[in-house]
Amino acid sequence: MKESTKMLLHYITGLGIVIAGGVHLFTVFFTGPYVQNLAFSGGTFSVISVYRNLLLAATLELLLIFVDYHALNGIRVILIEFHQGAKWEKGVSWVLAVTGILLLVYGTRTILIANALT
């Protein structure tokens, strides 16, 4: 992938985070008592209720993908600005790509299982 494509994706995911993250923060902070929204169940926007709502769970999955890419690409940019070299760049990219995939798998597991909890 070209460097410019990676950065274009960085800006697109950034704007995606503003929207999906906005929805996420809205359900946690602006839909009722904060403590109730972080309880396991009980309210309309409690933890499990949010995961069971297909639309909100899909928003969380999108947010996970966006933040995963944006955060790790950001770290990559910082690291290749610290030090230049083909070997360094390749190593950094691989380590971060693997980290990103592991995080994505673990986060997706949480969303899928929480969505299926009865």
Add this chain to the structure above:
Amino acid sequence: MADPLIPQLKKALFGWFHPVKYSLEMWAYALQRISGIAVTGYFLAHIVETGNVVGGLDVWSIPPTSQAQDVWTATFRFLDNPMFDVGLVVIGFMLTYHTINGIRLTLTEFGFLQGRPARPDFPYEPKSFTKAQRALFWLSILFAAATAVYTINVFFGV
């Protein structure tokens, strides 16, 4: 290799934290990076934390709801600690700053709010950092401070 890696990284890192001759644009840049790293740290912790909603690391199929609930309640109780709340206030500041300053950077990337090229004259202020951009930078600081105040209110009821 011309330069050993570790001293070079050290030099690069300490360049950020030695802001003696920084212009406002460089402050914005350094803060964008620092806040990015801080929020990434929060993201990692948040993925682990929310993993406990379904029962933690070793759960890979649908567990009994009561088991998931017990693990989550224990996690929630562990996180109910003023130390973590202070951390979240800092993260709130960093996140808001990163968002609004990031919008400024996105606008710049796609060609908006750019300064005109001109002859460099004393005191050599960066032409790239236009008035509109400066306003957006201070707006991001203002909103970040407001977020910090709001989160203090949520967590500490002040």
